[in-house]
Amino acid sequence: MPDTAFPFSAIVGQDSLKDALLISAIDPSLGGVLAFGDRGTGKTTMIRSLAALLPQQSVVKDCQFRCDGDKPAAFCPSCQALSKAGKLTTKKVSPPVIDLPLGATEDRVLGAIDLERALGSGEIVFEAGLLAAAHRGFLYVDEVNLLDDHLVDILLDAAASGVNRIEREGLSLSHAAQFVLIGSGNPEEGELRPQLLDRFGLFVEVTTPRDVAARVEIIKRRRAFDDDREGFAKTWSRKDAALRKRIVTGRENLSSVETSDEMLEKCAELCLALGSDGLRGELSLIRAATGFAALSGRGEVTLEDLRRAAPLALTHRLRKDPLDETKAVARVERAVGEILVS
Structure with a gap:
């Protein structure tokens, strides 16, 4: 099954990154995680594994802002109207992991007016961006040290406030954007500005495993996963379930x-x-x-x-x-x- 994520409990090594991601899942207000170091060390795999490990969320069906189906007080205007009319429906989904490409424009990140509809019918409709898509999940920026500084500023401000505010082109709008920002990069390709580095809550230096036994075990588990994803996931399901319970309990007791x-x-x-x-x-x-x-x-x-x-x-x-x-x-x-x- 192509969409089956690698079990988080089956990941070998990289304990510091695991720790950073786990406590960020318990407390998203920590300020995100910056993982700098070698390529091919499982950073992306680990993030997607954690998202698949977390409990599913209730979201309003077809809402572009991913409104929480269990919190009517925080509904966007559209969801409030549907709720009052008794037409609101919800669904359960896993927390999203949204990739932010290096070439993304500011409109793509923040959201913008749907020009096609504006020109065609004169209707002003907001088209949500990546910040809305990442709400209540993870926003992952690979090679964050190569991302334009003003975009990094936008991401960090939104991550810290939990709100995306758009004020331009006659449009004034805000929506919830609560996500864990995960940045990764290779320091050989450029350093991150100290001012921005300091605003990430946690930092992990990721290195390639130097232990032969660990490298062999990584290869074995990856091959087993690629050969039978569902079977491999089932093998580790009990450990993942136990870890999920710890996260849920940790959130409740934080x-x-x-x-x-x-x-x-x-x-x-x-x-x-x-x-x-x-x-x-x-x-x-x-x-x-x-x-x-x-x-x-x-x-x-x-x-x-x-x-x-x-x-x-x-x-x-x-x-x-x-x-x-x-x-x-x-x-x-x-x-x-x-x-x-x-």
Whole structure:
């Protein structure tokens, strides 16, 4: 079956990216994930696997804004009218994974007036863009470091606010656009501006597996999947179901996870020691640690949660030190070992 996604639980290695995606699924407000590194390491496979793993959503049928069928208060005007007339129908679908091509125009991303209908009948109709299509799902930008800066700004603003606002050509419109922004790229093809890098909530350096056994296992599982997709998915269905349950429970318990003053002080000490600018580091670190606590079924953030979250939340926020050639992730790990101790 061509549409069957590779089971998330069957993915070998890449634990940091798995962690980043899982806690982003629990808390989409984390600010998205930036995965930089080698090609052919399963980034796209992993994103689509996670989307297929998540519980299905209720959406209003044929709504271009993907209105939540379970939340009438958030319906767009068209869905509100259908609801009042008793003609609204819903359906269950998997969270979307929308690819944003490098050559996409601003109109394609934001949405625009349907010119064909405007010229033909004089009717002003808005044609939704990629931000609407990604609502309540994932927006994936491969080679994000090659994307025009103004488009990256638009994506990050929409991801942070959860709303897409269009004000142009006599059109004033806004709609919900709540999605997890996933960016990937190869640093050899160009760096991302520091201002934009800092606004991604989590960062993962993706590398090609160096362990022979791991590489062999990846090949075996991929071949088994290609030979019998449904059969392979069924083999891993119980593990995927258990992971799905953890995500659902984590979402339900996220708001009740507590963070003690001691943990907050540890966060501040760590960020000060690393010299991260502003307070985004602390905020991202706390949110990520809270996500890990929720994923693990705990009601309070622990030092272990902070240790797991620190490389993801802080590696891309460090200033470059010309006198220190140590990689950023190693600097974070070193500081974690010195500060986040019992």
